[in-house]
Amino acid sequence: MDDEHALQLFREVGKKPEPKVDVPFVPNAITLAGYGLGLWWTAGGPPWAAVTSVLLDEVDGVVARERGETSDFGSTFDWAADIILTALSLRRVKAPGWMIPFATVGQVYLREKEVRPPLGSLRAGIMLYGVVSDGYRRRALQHL
DSSP states (O other), X not given: OOHHHHHHHHHHHHSOOOOOOXXXXXXXXXXXXXXXXXXXXXXXXXXXXXXXXXXXXHHHHHHHHHHTOOXXXXXXXXXXXXXXXXXXXXXXXXXXXXXXXXXXXXXHHHHHTTOOOSSOOHHHHHHHHHHHHHHHHHHHHHTO
């Protein structure tokens, strides 16, 4: 084996391996966990489920980018979870029914225009509002 061949082999061994799957597991598992916790909260689950769901929604994309595992599937999965949880969160906070299609059309329009907020999402704001307002409501009822 000549020196050039040995050097090339050394370079190949030191390379970071490319992801071997078309749909990365870890970021999508984070999205799925956040989606499940969000669904639980919208069905009457505890406040920590909503807060954790919001945090996981922030983390999944960061993890995908850091690991070099972004995918069209992951982006669409995250967006679909946001659309569904936005609608269900609006129901949980007893928002007027007309807000659901309005919010959905707005989210579709922003995605088409590739507008992404630097932090948070509409569903995050609604869920956190719901957690806070539920807490105030509970406290008010305790003092009656």
